[in-house]
Amino acid sequence: MNDKADTGLSAAEIRDLADIAGTMVPASTELGMPGADDPAILADIVKSLGRDLARVREAVRAIGALADGALGAMHQDKREALINDCFANGGAAAAALGRVVLGAYYRDDRVLLALGMEARAPFPKGYALEQGDWSLLDAVRNRPPLWRDDRAVPGGER
Amino acid sequence: MAANEKVDVLIVGSGASGAAMAWSLAETKMRILCLEQGDWMKSTDFPSNGRDWEARRYTDFDISPNRRGRDTDYPINDDNSLMKIANFNGVGGGTLIYTAHWPRMHPSDFKVKSLDGVADDWPVDYWALERFYEENDRMMGVSGLAGDPGVPPRNPPMPPIPLGKTGTHYAKAMNKLGWHWWPSDTTVATTAYDGRAPCINLGHCTPGCAQGAKASTDITYWPLAIRAGVELRTRCRVREITTDEHGMASGAIYYDAEGKEHFQPAEVVILACNGVGTPRLLLNSASARFPDGLANSSGLVGKNLMLHPWPVVSGYVAETLDGGRGPITSMWSKQFYETDPSRDFVRGYTLQFGRTTGPANEAISSAAAGRLPWGRDHHRIYRELLDHRVNIGVACEDLPEEHNRVTLDPVLKDSNGIPAPRIDYTISENTRRMMEHGIARAEEILTAAGATRISTSRTVLNYPGHLLGTARMGDDPERSVVNGWGRSHDVKNLFIVDGSIWVTSGGVNPTSTIQALALYIADQMKQRLATLFD
Numbered sequence: 001m002n003d004k005a006d007t008g009l010s011a012a013e014i015r016d017l018a019d020i021a022g023t024m025v026p027a028s029t030e031l032g033m034p035g036a037d038d039p040a041i042l043a044d045i046v047k048s049l050g051r052d053l054a055r056v057r058e059a060v061r062a063i064g065a066l067a068d069g070a071l072g073a074m075h076q077d078k079r080e081a082l083i084n085d086c087f088a089n090g091g092a093a094a095a096a097l098g099r100v101v102l103g104a105y106y107r108d109d110r111v112l113l114a115l116g117m118e119a120r121a122p123f124p125k126g127y128a129l130e131q132g133d134w135s136l137l138d139a140v141r142n143r144p145p146l147w148r149d150d151r152a153v154p155g156g157e158r
Numbered sequence: 159m160a161a162n163e164k165v166d167v168l169i170v171g172s173g174a175s176g177a178a179m180a181w182s183l184a185e186t187k188m189r190i191l192c193l194e195q196g197d198w199m200k201s202t203d204f205p206s207n208g209r210d211w212e213a214r215r216y217t218d219f220d221i222s223p224n225r226r227g228r229d230t231d232y233p234i235n236d237d238n239s240l241m242k243i244a245n246f247n248g249v250g251g252g253t254l255i256y257t258a259h260w261p262r263m264h265p266s267d268f269k270v271k272s273l274d275g276v277a278d279d280w281p282v283d284y285w286a287l288e289r290f291y292e293e294n295d296r297m298m299g300v301s302g303l304a305g306d307p308g309v310p311p312r313n314p315p316m317p318p319i320p321l322g323k324t325g326t327h328y329a330k331a332m333n334k335l336g337w338h339w340w341p342s343d344t345t346v347a348t349t350a351y352d353g354r355a356p357c358i359n360l361g362h363c364t365p366g367c368a369q370g371a372k373a374s375t376d377i378t379y380w381p382l383a384i385r386a387g388v389e390l391r392t393r394c395r396v397r398e399i400t401t402d403e404h405g406m407a408s409g410a411i412y413y414d415a416e417g418k419e420h421f422q423p424a425e426v427v428i429l430a431c432n433g434v435g436t437p438r439l440l441l442n443s444a445s446a447r448f449p450d451g452l453a454n455s456s457g458l459v460g461k462n463l464m465l466h467p468w469p470v471v472s473g474y475v476a477e478t479l480d481g482g483r484g485p486i487t488s489m490w491s492k493q494f495y496e497t498d499p500s501r502d503f504v505r506g507y508t509l510q511f512g513r514t515t516g517p518a519n520e521a522i523s524s525a526a527a528g529r530l531p532w533g534r535d536h537h538r539i540y541r542e543l544l545d546h547r548v549n550i551g552v553a554c555e556d557l558p559e560e561h562n563r564v565t566l567d568p569v570l571k572d573s574n575g576i577p578a579p580r581i582d583y584t585i586s587e588n589t590r591r592m593m594e595h596g597i598a599r600a601e602e603i604l605t606a607a608g609a610t611r612i613s614t615s616r617t618v619l620n621y622p623g624h625l626l627g628t629a630r631m632g633d634d635p636e637r638s639v640v641n642g643w644g645r646s647h648d649v650k651n652l653f654i655v656d657g658s659i660w661v662t663s664g665g666v667n668p669t670s671t672i673q674a675l676a677l678y679i680a681d682q683m684k685q686r687l688a689t690l691f692d
């Protein structure tokens with residue numbers, strides 16, 4: 001990880017963040033997906049805050065205030081509506097929160113495997129890319145030139 | 159201040175143009191030194207080596223220097239511009255984080271005044287540059303397919319990037335509409351090439367290629383230039399170009415990594431700092447003799463900034479595609495490139511078809527666009543999005559306008575106390591009409607491709623890092639900063655070779671032409687060595 005900065009979040013803020021992250025991306029037993037409040041994923045989120053720390057803290061506080069400090073106690077429908085409204089209103093703080101939560105979530109091994117992907121960095125193995133259907137180019141090959149030849153256009157020669 | 163030994167040629171900036179220039183001039187056996195403010199990059203440091211590969215495009219590999227904030231970066235005040243500035247400061251410059259799309263300008267791009275009655279013609283034309291385009295294609299290593307009716311003949315030395323599932327999908331839609339498409343030329347090596355390994359489809363070409371398949375000048379031109387005797391000094395940030403009592407450039411003052419000030423004397427100074435860095439340096443080199451900045455008797459240094467407005471239209475198809483598992487660049491269309499008098503704008507654009515992105519970036523960008531909800535619905539919708547995205551970029555030509563400009567910010571400074579550049583830029587009516595035309599065509603294509611959830615952002619545009627026009631070329635010293643071979647009209651041993659010398663911007667990614675021009679200028683200099691300052 002590149003940002004080595006201390007997380008700076010207090011234990012209480014991390015608890016609030018867990019409630020928020022678990023509402024943003026809840027676990028699904030049916031799909032075999034952990035939630036973003038899973039301990040390993042939450043730890044990765046907290047470790048990755050880096051330069052987004054201040055904005056994420058601002059977002060956590062703003063959501064906490066909207067929920068009167070009781071997000072965890074709210075019904076899931078209400079929690080989800082509150083978070084979706086909060087993001088719909090935009091702003092740099094919400095964007096940073098979304099970026100950090102999703103950045104950590106979608107690199108977790110269990111998440112990638114449940115999506116049918118390999119849990120690894122792209123390098124050094126890379127991927128295979130099929131050639132595709134080059135015969136489709138036959139329709140284009142023998143078209144007349146589309147570009148203007150300035151040597152053939154009056155006023156074109158210097 | 160420490161004074162260094164005098165060199166024959168001092169190049170400032172080691173990016174696309176500085177590297178090509180250094181390599182070409184090396185055969186003269188002159189003593190050549192390049193000063194670069196950034197570092198050499200190691201391929202093992204590029205994001206695709208690690209599991210945090212997607213997150214790092216928002217931190218130390220962000221395309222905005224303001225967010226990236228490495229200590230080799232300088233801040234840029236682009237608050238007063240809808241188009242933000244993207245760059246990279248290191249050996250290789252912008253080529254370290256470019257996307258390797260490699261179109262050339264069209265012949266008509268050099269003749270916009272005589273053919274279309276707008277802006278100015280260039281003092282050089284396509285045909286004068288043609289052999290330098292070819293030389294540069296060999297040096298950078300280009301993949302593509304000859305025979306494209308959309309562009310003048312060229313012969314890429316390597317086969318094109320596979321179409322893959324995504325390209326095949328676009329191609330079917332384009333054929334349905336009867337519109338031109340062709341696999342893009344790119345500087346991605348599709349076979350082993352000149353010591354470079356072939357592409358293995360890491361799918362994350364922009365923030366550095368860990369495989370070394372993407373041509374950046376640190377792995378193409380620089381090793382050869384250094385072997386031929388050129389010296390490249392990193393972590394040297396130039397503050398100003400100095401002049402002597404005759405009004406000739408005498409060298410440069412720079413700061414080293416410890417912030418220590420040095421004077422580097424030189425017979426010839428060549429600027430290759432890009433369309434933002436070069437005007438910044440010229441404006442910061444004001445003196446009693448040159449009160450408005452160096453080489454600025456025309457008043458045009460910093461003006462006529464062109465940035466290529468670039469709306470991107472996205473949609474989602476039912477078929478599972480290969481987004482994130484192949485180079486981003488795929489195909490281009492030149493169907494709407496040339497001026498068509500029946501349209502309500504002059505000039506035109508390239509359509510650039512993209513392969514999309516990895517799992518985290520799909521989620522991040524879709525959540526930001528409001529497509530991907532939070533809560534229990536998140537997983538269901540995400541599965542409809544991941545690997546189903548198609549997107550088309552509309553690469554619009556913006557014409558030169560003096561009010562679009564780079565100046566020195568009165569407040570913001572870099573870590574050495576050098577004033578930061580400030581950008582003022584608006585999009586003209588002609589370009590807006592062009593954008594709308596391109597967006598409508600891209601929507602038609604995606605609809606023909608069976609896409610749904612089609613969306614375009616008109617306010618948050620893609621910012622492609624094409625920095626052009628701020629020290630333009632021309633024959634008339636009152637209307638241009640440098641002459642037809644890159645020499646300053648005012649200071650006869652000062653040359654500019656980067657994107658700032660562009661007269662107009664064309665509707666293509668610029669680097670192939672930036673480097674062809676640098677090689678052309680080097681060739682002109684070599685032919686005129688005995689009379690260079692006359």
Ligand SMILES: Cc1cc2nc3c(=O)[nH]c(=O)nc-3n(C[C@H](O)[C@H](O)[C@H](O)COP(=O)(O)OP(=O)(O)OC[C@H]3O[C@@H](n4cnc5c(N)ncnc54)[C@H](O)[C@@H]3O)c2cc1C
Nearest residue numbers: 171173174175195247251252257258259396623656667669
């Ligand atoms: C994200 C992104 C994607 C891109 N994709 C493409 C693409 O697909 N195709 C394409 O053709 N182009 C692309 N580009 C554009 C391409 O990177 C530039 O056109 C090209 O690098 C410009 O070349 P240049 O020589 O003008 O300057 P640069 O390559 O920017 O080099 C300038 C160098 O000068 C150095 N410098 C500046 N000021 C100083 C100073 N005061 N002292 C010392 N050193 C200094 C900088 O550190 C830098 O290394 C992309 C750019 C970005 C940012």
Ligand code: SF4
Nearest residue numbers: 357358360361363367
């Ligand atoms: S897709 Fe190819 S060029 Fe792009 S990063 Fe991967 S190996 Fe390099």
